[in-house]
Amino acid sequence: xxxxxxxxxxxxxxxxxxxxxxxxxxxxxxxxxxxxxxxxxxxxxxxxxxxxxxxxxxxxxxxxxxxxxxxxxxxxxxxxxxxxxxxxxxxxxxxxxxxxxxxxxxxxxxxxxxxxxxxxxxxxxxxxxxxxxxxxxxxxxxxxxxxxxxxxxxxxxxxxxxxxxxxxxxxxxxxxxxxxxxxxxxxxxxxxxxxxxxxxxxxxxxxxxxxxxxxxxxxxxxxxxxxxxxxxxxxxxxxxxxxxxxxxxxxxxxxxxxxxxxxxxxxxxxxxxxxxxxxxxxxxxxxxxxxxxxxxxxxxxxxxxxxxxxxxxxxxxxxxxxxxxxxxxxxxxxxxxxxxxxxxxxxxx
Amino acid sequence: xxxxxxxxxxxxxxxxxxxxxxxxxxxxxxxxxxxxxxxxxxxxxxxxxxxxxxxxxxxxxxxxxxxxxxxxxxxxxxxxxxxxxxxxxxxxxxxxxxxxxxxxxxxxxxxxxxxxxxxxxxxxxxxxxxxxxxxxxxxxxxxxxxxxxxxxxxxxxxxxxxxxxxxxxxxxxxxxxxxxxxxxxxxxxxxxxxxxxxxxxxxxxxxxxxxxxxxxxxxxxxxxxxxxxxxxxxxxxxxxxxxxxxxxxxxxxxxxxxxxxxxxxxxxxxxxxxxxxxxxxxxxxxxxxxxxxxxxxxxxxxxxxxxxxxxxxxxxxxxxxxxxxxxxxxxxxxxxxxxxxxxxxxxxx
Numbered sequence: 105x106x107x108x109x110x111x112x113x114x115x116x117x118x119x120x121x122x123x124x125x126x127x128x129x130x131x132x133x134x135x136x137x138x139x140x141x142x143x144x145x146x147x148x149x150x151x152x153x154x155x156x157x158x159x160x161x162x163x164x165x166x167x168x169x170x171x172x173x174x175x176x177x178x179x180x181x182x183x184x185x186x187x188x189x190x191x192x193x194x195x196x197x198x199x200x201x202x203x204x205x206x207x208x209x210x211x212x213x214x215x216x217x218x219x220x221x222x223x224x225x226x227x228x229x230x231x232x233x234x235x236x237x238x239x240x241x242x243x244x245x246x247x248x249x250x251x252x253x254x255x256x257x258x259x260x261x262x263x264x265x266x267x268x269x270x271x272x273x274x275x276x277x278x279x280x281x282x283x284x285x286x287x288x289x290x291x292x293x294x295x296x297x298x299x300x301x302x303x304x305x306x307x308x309x310x311x312x313x314x315x316x317x318x319x320x321x322x323x324x325x326x327x328x329x330x331x332x333x334x335x336x337x338x339x340x341x342x343x344x345x346x347x348x349x350x351x352x353x354x355x356x357x358x359x360x361x362x363x364x365x366x367x368x369x370x371x372x373x374x375x376x377x378x379x380x381x382x383x384x385x386x387x388x389x390x391x392x393x394x395x396x397x398x399x400x401x402x403x404x405x406x407x408x409x410x411x412x413x414x415x416x417x418x419x420x421x422x423x424x425x426x427x428x429x430x431x432x433x434x435x436x437x438x439x440x441x442x443x444x445x446x447x448x449x450x451x452x453x
Numbered sequence: 454x455x456x457x458x459x460x461x462x463x464x465x466x467x468x469x470x471x472x473x474x475x476x477x478x479x480x481x482x483x484x485x486x487x488x489x490x491x492x493x494x495x496x497x498x499x500x501x502x503x504x505x506x507x508x509x510x511x512x513x514x515x516x517x518x519x520x521x522x523x524x525x526x527x528x529x530x531x532x533x534x535x536x537x538x539x540x541x542x543x544x545x546x547x548x549x550x551x552x553x554x555x556x557x558x559x560x561x562x563x564x565x566x567x568x569x570x571x572x573x574x575x576x577x578x579x580x581x582x583x584x585x586x587x588x589x590x591x592x593x594x595x596x597x598x599x600x601x602x603x604x605x606x607x608x609x610x611x612x613x614x615x616x617x618x619x620x621x622x623x624x625x626x627x628x629x630x631x632x633x634x635x636x637x638x639x640x641x642x643x644x645x646x647x648x649x650x651x652x653x654x655x656x657x658x659x660x661x662x663x664x665x666x667x668x669x670x671x672x673x674x675x676x677x678x679x680x681x682x683x684x685x686x687x688x689x690x691x692x693x694x695x696x697x698x699x700x701x702x703x704x705x706x707x708x709x710x711x712x713x714x715x716x717x718x719x720x721x722x723x724x725x726x727x728x729x730x731x732x733x734x735x736x737x738x739x740x741x742x743x744x745x746x747x748x749x750x751x752x753x754x755x756x757x758x759x760x761x762x763x764x765x766x767x768x769x770x771x772x773x774x775x776x777x778x779x780x781x782x783x784x785x786x787x788x789x790x791x792x793x794x795x796x797x798x799x800x801x802x
Contacts, residue, residue: 288786
């Protein structure tokens with residue numbers, strides 16, 4: 105299979121902890137700093153920036169959702185908003201490319217023109233997400249919404265397993281332990297008095313949750329495979345083609361689901377300041393995810409979004425007067441230790 | 454201070470994972486089995502047996518307590534039961550010594566006669582536990598009983614810290630991470646709908662809980678120090694002297710607390726089959742703790758009793774129809790990973 109080749113072609117697939125290791129190496133012997141290639145340093149900086157950006161954007165995304173729920177029900181059509189998110193991402197990618205073309209000129213790696221061989225796989229993640237979103241309607245027959253939030257943490261495990269199987273990248277035993285802890289810690293942090301309902305989930309519900317976790321994990325890992333298959337290809341070009349398919353899929357969704365409403369009330373009916381902020385945030389988060397896939401990997405993405413979940417809760421205490429539970433503190437402790445172990449596990453390999 | 458010497462004198466202070474490491478070494482190269490001293494193998498067996506015994510006894514102790522609570526209120530005097538536990542431990546130590554004297558004869562190491570220098574420190578753990586038990590009455594002014602159960606998990610951290618400071622034994626960074634996880638996992642497993650009350654504990658309650666955890670941890674670590682100070686001394690002799698002081702302290706407790714009741718109703722008033730089983734169990738557990746201190750250490754003891762807590766919950770499902778919560782599964786997962794990391798952390802040092 106094609107994505108099996110990726111491992112060999114990929115010279116850019118180290119995780120953030122790779123670079124933490126490099127950085128520590130630098131720290132130990134100040135004199136050898138000049139021996140470390142400048143390229144390594146700039147790679148590490150780039151990974152750190154995209155990871156922090158993803159964490160910040162994911163966290164503020166959740167806060168915007170809470171804010172919009174407090175402000176009242178969604179009055180706008182979700183399909184038009186999704187279409188605008190994809191369009192905005194496309195536009196931002198093009199803008200970035202225009203700047204690059206100005207400074208570097210058009211090259212083999214940054215030209216927009218592509219081949220069927222390159223783009224044929226680009227719609228696959230979008231299709232996987234579509235199937236997952238369709239399943240989402242059916243799973244609520246077996247699980248309630250808070251239960252589904254808990255089961256979604258299975259994504260962490262599925263991403264780790266598929267990352268190992270499909271991208272053939274190894275995690276050390278300590279890193280696997282850290283990954284199990286990340287899943288347990290995130291779930292613990294979300295525990296509330298109704299969480300035990302999830303244990304009464306019927307077998308069909310469990311199977312659907314596991315299938316959805318696998319689809320979601322597969323889509324993530326497959327996106328990483330696509331992006332890393334051509335390491336020298338400019339990320340903005342790759343993004344542009346990914347988002348073009350996103351626009352196409354969402355245009356179809358508007359036609360099927362919301363055509364009448366858009367014709368009757370107009371495309372932008374019900375849009376507010378919060379809606380605009382959410383569209384902007386989703387677009388930037390989407391680009392940050394692509395960047396993390398290019399310059400880091402799915403494991404970093406999972407850690408980044410998990411830490412964002414904890415940050416969201418802490419920020420919500422100040423913004424919305426939320427109460428933190430003992431379960432949250434315990435889960436946050438376990439997630440913190442997991443982050444440490446992910447890095448320590450790499451160092452000791 | 455005297456206990457500072459222990460590290461140097463102690464040739465017997467490795468943890469169970471030391472031996473797991475040895476055992477794995479054996480597994481890797483079958484041919485080299487004969488190179489491993491038979492003494493090492495028998496030491497490992499001894500540690501495993503005492504650790505499993507402690508786990509089993511602690512677990513069945515908790516089950517007996519649940520059973521006795523279901524059977525009705527405690528009708529016997531607790532001080533007489535404690536006195537009988539100490540007496541039984543003394544008797545069992547003497548019986549074990551009698552057997553040893555028959556086969557090996559009386560030597561410098563197994564003779565009962567002692568010096569003031571040897572026994573002068575023996576009452577100290579008993580005094581520490583006494584102070585801790587006195588404080589226990591006062592802490593309930595600030596925390597309720599389920600909250601106290603949660604706060605008791607601070608013992609895990611205090612034992613680790615005092616083990617490091619007083620016995621000067623090092624844990625690797627991974628092992629420290631594992632220890633934090635053990636504390637978080639045990640607490641998570643015990644979470645219930647009322648657990649969040651503990652976050653409202655006033656400062657005095659926190660301070661008392663921390664002081665009690667330190668007293669309890671210090672008593673445990675000090676007992677290990679006493680027992681390991683003379684590695685060649687027979688453990689049954691050391692136990693005999695520890696328990697003699699235990700008998701004395703509990704005799705005083707009877708006189709102060711229950712003298713009238715004992716005179717009026719008799720020493721064995723209210724004793725049942727369960728009471729007898731509990732006394733037997735406490736005596737054997739006490740001896741198992743001493744054995745773990747001699748042949749393993751406080752860290753192994755903490756892991757052993759934590760795993761016992763989880764086993765108790767699982768067994769209670771079958772015996773008493775208890776329901777396991779999602780929090781329990783998450784906590785049990787974290788504790789299991791912690792046990793793995795404690796051993797893996799040792800290997801990679």
